[in-house]
Amino acid sequence: MIKGYEVVVGLEIHAELNTKTKIYCSCRNSFGLEVNTQVCPICLGMPGTLPTLNEKVVEYAIKMGHALNCSINRICKQDRKNYFYPDLPKSYQISQADIPLCHDGYLDVIMDGGEIKRIGVERIHIEEDAGKLLHSDKFDGSLVDFNRCGVPLIEIVSRPDMRSSAEAKAYLETVRSILKYIDISDCKMQEGSIRCDVNVSVHKPGEPFGTRCEMKNVNSFSAAVRGIDYEANRQIEILEAGGEVVQETRRWDDQKGMSVSMRSKEDAQDYRYFPEPDLLTIVVPEEKVRELKETLPELPNAKIMRYVRDFGLSHSDAAMIVDVVEKSAFFESCIAAGCKSPKLLSNWVLGEISKFMNEGTAISDTKLTPEKLSELIGLIADGKISTAAAKTVFDIIVRENRDIASIIEEKGLAQVSDQTALEAIADSVLAENEKSVSDYKAGKTNALGYLVGQCMKASKGKANPGAMKEIILKKIGG
Ligand SMILES: [Zn+2]
Numbered sequence: 046m047i048k049g050y051e052v053v054v055g056l057e058i059h060a061e062l063n064t065k066t067k068i069y070c071s072c073r074n075s076f077g078l079e080v081n082t083q084v085c086p087i088c089l090g091m092p093g094t095l096p097t098l099n100e101k102v103v104e105y106a107i108k109m110g111h112a113l114n115c116s117i118n119r120i121c122k123q124d125r126k127n128y129f130y131p132d133l134p135k136s137y138q139i140s141q142a143d144i145p146l147c148h149d150g151y152l153d154v155i156m157d158g159g160e161i162k163r164i165g166v167e168r169i170h171i172e173e174d175a176g177k178l179l180h181s182d183k184f185d186g187s188l189v190d191f192n193r194c195g196v197p198l199i200e201i202v203s204r205p206d207m208r209s210s211a212e213a214k215a216y217l218e219t220v221r222s223i224l225k226y227i228d229i230s231d232c233k234m235q236e237g238s239i240r241c242d243v244n245v246s247v248h249k250p251g252e253p254f255g256t257r258c259e260m261k262n263v264n265s266f267s268a269a270v271r272g273i274d275y276e277a278n279r280q281i282e283i284l285e286a287g288g289e290v291v292q293e294t295r296r297w298d299d300q301k302g303m304s305v306s307m308r309s310k311e312d313a314q315d316y317r318y319f320p321e322p323d324l325l326t327i328v329v330p331e332e333k334v335r336e337l338k339e340t341l342p343e344l345p346n347a348k349i350m351r352y353v354r355d356f357g358l359s360h361s362d363a364a365m366i367v368d369v370v371e372k373s374a375f376f377e378s379c380i381a382a383g384c385k386s387p388k389l390l391s392n393w394v395l396g397e398i399s400k401f402m403n404e405g406t407a408i409s410d411t412k413l414t415p416e417k418l419s420e421l422i423g424l425i426a427d428g429k430i431s432t433a434a435a436k437t438v439f440d441i442i443v444r445e446n447r448d449i450a451s452i453i454e455e456k457g458l459a460q461v462s463d464q465t466a467l468e469a470i471a472d473s474v475l476a477e478n479e480k481s482v483s484d485y486k487a488g489k490t491n492a493l494g495y496l497v498g499q500c501m502k503a504s505k506g507k508a509n510p511g512a513m514k515e516i517i518l519k520k521i522g523g
Pocket residue numbers: 067070071072083084085086087088089195
């Protein structure tokens with residue numbers, strides 16, 4: 046709520062599907078190849094060519110429909126959306142107008158505090174992507190790369206159910222996570238494989254919704270947050286000054302941190318939609334729809350809840366592990382390999398493992414196995430090795446396929462819990478630190494921490510700190 050106004054947000058997410066080939070021809074669907082090499086007469090829109098629908102596109106879209114609790118239109122059609130733009134050689138885009146493949150679903154989003162917000166999903170439809178304009182200082186004008194023409198997309202249209210930029214961000218993140226888990230999109234925002242248009246309006250609670258503006262060119266989730274906040278404030282300022290918000294399409298400029306007007310908002314009729322005459326009606330057998338539902342993996346939200354419930358992780362730790370498919374798969378493999386402490390495991394996955402993954406190394410690029418990490422965590426949990434020593438071992442087993450016991454032996458990393466050895470360390474430290482001992486006896490309790498620290502140092506980090514503390518207390522009469 047800003048100055049008594051409620052913000053209303055709806056999102057349209059375009060996700061490129063990771064099928065092997067394009068939606069209506071057999072050209073390769075792959076990002077980053079040399080310009081205008083993945084093209085044929087069909088995706089270039091040559092007269093007289095006929096499109097054939099790639100069945101995988103329908104399957105992928107239905108999977109997403111199931112994941113977002115949608116009803117599926119087993120029988121539906123495709124339509125031409127007519128408009129001119131240089132990246133669209135046919136001058137129309139094949140999309141779906143009045144009968145989308147999936148409709149009327151919802152997504153439960155877990156907010157930071159753990160509370161659940163349900164966002165309605167109006168529809169999911171399939172369509173083709175357009176090409177890409179290239180601008181450069183090296184030449185006058187613009188060039189067009191048609192490789193992206195005919196790359197399959199799904200458009201996921203939410204209901205205007207979000208009431209803040211934070212809710213919009215949580216929704217976007219959850220949708221992205223689902224796309225990754227059901228493995229139908231690469232989800233690389235920097236390559237444009239997910240893009241979103243943001244609809245924002247403001248109104249006073251109890252009053253009808255205000256006029257909405259659509260914002261395009263939102264290229265990251267954090268840009269969506271900034272864009273929504275900016276746009277809500279812009280509209281509130283207009284209303285507070287006695288003006289009226291104009292329905293229009295605006296372009297978000299993330300560098301300047303502002304949106305600028307592009308054009309007045311077009312209506313559906315401006316596109317003169319009509320049924321695509323070159324394609325057959327889509328008919329999906331009932332068994333197929335059911336089969337696609339049954340093959341869905343455990344979805345990210347269910348996973349997060351399970352990690353919190355079964356392993357005692359905090360919601361935010363669980364969410365951070367689940368956010369990366371490889372981390373979550375490795376976490377679960379370690380549990381399956383008998384890892385004793387899921388909490389310690391979560392710390393290692395989010396700490397040391399995330400550290401090398403953030404530098405671009407996948408777990409599968411290393412020598413680390415679930416069995417090795419579980420063994421190492423077991424040694425920490427049993428007090429056989431300190432966390433600092435475990436990190437030394439970890440750095441080695443990431444690089445080399447070696448036996449943990451032999452590394453501990455070779456480096457002398459075993460934690461000393463032997464009473465006699467610990468007592469000897471305590472005696473020498475106490476003898477050298479008489480002042481701290483008398484401080485402690487005079488009631489300065491933090492002298493104890495200092496003494497334990499000195500013992501740890503004397504043992505080169507190998508003493509068991511808990512056992513060390515007990516011995517010192519016994520000796521100085523705590
Ligand atoms: Zn083609």
